[in-house]
Amino acid sequence: MTLDTPTLSAIAAMAVVTYLTRIAGLFVADRLVLTGRAKAAFDAIPPAVLVSVIAPTALTTGWAEAIAAAITAVAAFRLPLLATIAVGVASVVVLRNLI
Template sequence: MSGFSAFIASPWGSALAIAAMALITFLCRIGGLVLMSHVRITPRIERGLRALPGSIIVATILPAALDSGWPAFAALGAAVAVMATTRVDILGLAAGLGALSVIRAFL
């Protein structure tokens, strides 16, 4: 094993990888703040930014739901229904997880 390979395989290599990932994450977050400080927030951009969290959630959850079939869609329906009526995210999450647990318990 060469010197560089031995370093990467050592605990110091792991610590360096974690530090590099933390730095990159920090720079991405700061870069977004710096970039958005130069953008004039119009009503159209504000609507887009408000819709962004929901879009990210859908993009994250939909592929998993498609793989899991109808139980996942039933749980998503329960979560959406509770969130639409109560406007409390944690209650929607609890309803979705509870519905999925009940469905899986009976399958």
């Protein structure tokens, strides 16, 4: 396999742009003063990203995982994080053995 100059340049340019985007986010986030709806929107980003990563896996692997994901979601509204993780792991183990 050989790398030609345009391909290598494109890879390097994409790496630089990705790095600058990440670094810029750190500098800009400290200077933003968010109130009201903007603050609520920024606070909703981490859970939205987490759901977008977990949901496809939970819903395409089988019934046990889908039901365990629903149980874990309900537990997340009532329990602290560590307890929610324990409920999720326990429910998927039990459901995999039953289904």
